[in-house]
Every structure is written in C-alpha cells, then in structure tokens.
Amino acid sequence: MDTVFGVEYEGGVILAADQSNARSILTYQSNLDKITKLSPSSALAVSGPNADLVNFSEYISKNLAIYQLSNDGLQLSTHAQANYCRGELATALRKGPYQVNCLLGGYDASSGKGSLYWMDYFAALSKVNYGCQGYASSFCLSIMDRDWKEGLDQDQAVAIVDKCIKELSLRFLMNQPNFIIKVIDKDGVKTLKFGSDPADT
C-alpha cells in the first residue's frame, strides 16, 4: 500500500511518497518515483496500481504540455490543472476507472502561493493545506493537524514531513524504507531527497 502525502507552505508545496513498487508478497522495485512533474510548476503524487499510476500521470502531463504549446507558453493554474485531472478521472470512472488516489501540488507565479489538491479515485476533489492518501492518513493526519499553521517556511514544512516519515517507520506495519520528497516553488519542481535514486533503474 502506497504512502503519499503533502504539505503546503508559504510560497510552495512539498510532496512525499514512498518508493516501493510491490504486489501481493513480492517487491518489484524499491526506487520508484511516484511523483510526476506535470508542468514546470506542478507535480502529481499518485498512489495506486503501477499501471494506472503511470498511465494516468503521463496522460495528464502530455495533455498539459499540449495546452502550454498551444497557448503561447501560458501554463494552466494549479486550480485549473486539478480540475482538469478530476474531470479526466470522472469521465473514466464509469468506463474504465483509473484506480489512482492523488495529491496535486503546484505553485502559481501570479499569486506567489503554493496550493495542494487532494483527489481520490472516485474523482472527488478538495483543496487542502496538507493531505495524505492511503494508510498514511491514519498515522500522519493527526501530526499535520497539530503542527501545520499558516505561513510555514520550507524548513518547517520539511520538518513536518520528516516527522510523518518517522512515525510511519515506527508504527506502520509495512516496511517502507525509501521515501522521495519533492519541492514545488517559484524555482519549479525539484527533488529534495530520495531514499533510493529513481534514475537507477
């Protein structure tokens, strides 16, 4: 079961995801990158079966690339991107659903703020200050409830993320040794740290 969570702070968003690709009793891979860059200033952290995860995030990112090319380099706002994703999930829901639960984090230069959107595989969408998908929510939401406040800086947000990872390693049944953490801010989408290099496939 994947662990995906994110925290919004003043001027950006942090997304974190575990790096294991497993099914039943087997671990296929322990350096998977579940956070896909959608556009120069947004990323989608996805939880779900590998096929849907890859298919959905690549499909969305290519469609956003077309939008940008066709509109003279103008990017969709994070709000618009989130609603576009939701729309695609909703359309697919009664045809061939994508079983993906995701967190979309983006930075909008026009407002100078980051925003985080929580989306589940039924295509429910909600804007949140912090969020988790999967079993992680049982462990991490309470930590975030207590520690998150308006106007955090990046270091404080990373501290919350680290606290959550520590809690999971202590109390969560599944062993998730590797986490990848990405930051989305005015400088774009950057990998802050990873447990295992995803490029090493």
Next chain:
Amino acid sequence: MSYDRAITVFSPDGHLFQVEYAMEAVRRGSTAIGIRGKDCVILAVERRALAKLQDPRTIRKIVPVDSTTTLAFAGLTADARVLINKTRTEAQTYRLTCEDSPSVEYMSRFIARTQQKYTQRGGVRPFGIATLIAGFGLNDENEQVPVLYQTDPAGTYSSWRAQVIGGRNAKSLREFLEKNYNDDMGMKEATKLAVQALLEVVDSGAKNMEICVVKGAGEKHTMTEAEVAVVVKEIEAEIEEGKQQKTSTSS
C-alpha cells in the same frame, strides 16, 4: 446528400486541380523563408501590413509544435491552425507512447501524410498551406545538426538547405538564395541572408518581418524589432556603399 464523394479528382490530363489551386492559395499567402546554417536554422516570415486597430502580438506565423521543433507556414491561416493542432497532438502522442521526442523528420512526415490524406478523402478539400519545419536531428556520425523540411498541399516533403514558400516572388527569391547560400554559414551570416532575401519582398524593413533563430537543444530566439533593424541597417549600408563605389568608378 452524401459526403463521401471526393472533391479532389483527376482531370483528363492527369492534374489534381484542387491541389494546384491549393498551391495557388499558398502563393497568395505571405512569404516565409527557411535557411539552414551550420549550427542553426533561421525562419523568417513577412508580416503583412496590419490593420491599425489590430493587435500584432496575436498574429503568429512561427509557432512551436513541440519543445524541439518549430514551424512556419504560408497560406490560409485557419487551415494552418487546424494542421498545427493536429501536429502538436501527434508530437505529444509520440512522447507518450515512445517516451522520446519525435524527430523533425517524423513530424514533417506526419504533416505531409496528413496533407496528402486530405487530397484523397471524400468530402474534404486540401489544406491551403505549405510549411517549413525547423529543428535539430542526428546525422550519420550521431552529431546534432540543424535540419529544415518543407511540406506542400500535395503532401510531399523533403529536406532543404534553404527554401522559400508563399508570396508571389518565391521563384526569384529561391534563385537569390541559390546564388548567395553557402554551406558554412554561422548564425549572423544566415540571419543576414534571410533578412536580405525578405527585404526584396517586404515593404518597409524591420517592422514587417519576424525572424526566429532555432538553435540546438530546443532553444530558439525570436529577434526583437530592434535587433532586426540593426541587421537591416547593415544591409542598407552595404547597398549604399556598393552604389557609391559604382558611381565613383563610372564617373
């Protein structure tokens, strides 16, 4: 009323008149020039005099179709818009399925294939545009080299070192380019040649031209009016000098 009857049919002497009329539509469009330098491709288009109340920034004749491929067209703008959208979608589809960027040759082949399809289908007319596609590709020694392709309403495509599409003077401009082109041109030289060629057709200099320099690694630079004006001035100065020398030697 059945829409499956072809519009483009052969004439008794083997012509496809609709395609030839489409090429005439291209000739009525404004000129576009492509020049392949040794490390860049220059796309230069004539920006026809606009209505006073029109916003020039919303008229784009040189467009990106992919992060590494740029296209200039001549002919019917609305047809170009449709074809460009199809091309952009194709580029992203290629990226989605092959997880790699499509080559300039692939994109040109796609555009040509699409243009040809519309000459052999029921109920549709050919696209009234010709395109110049610029970018970089790999040569036999696996080095990045600039490439320039051209397509026309018939659906043919080929690679060119320099080419002109659109405008009434395309033939004479091509001859001009043949005379003055050489294989080893750097960015400055190639830009100058493009501007020189455009000056033959364009009314009044820098503000009626749009010049785009396509460099390697997906980089491209659209020259500002001021930058173009500098090149125009240089060329005009050379012409003046040439004239003066002529008059001084003849007198």
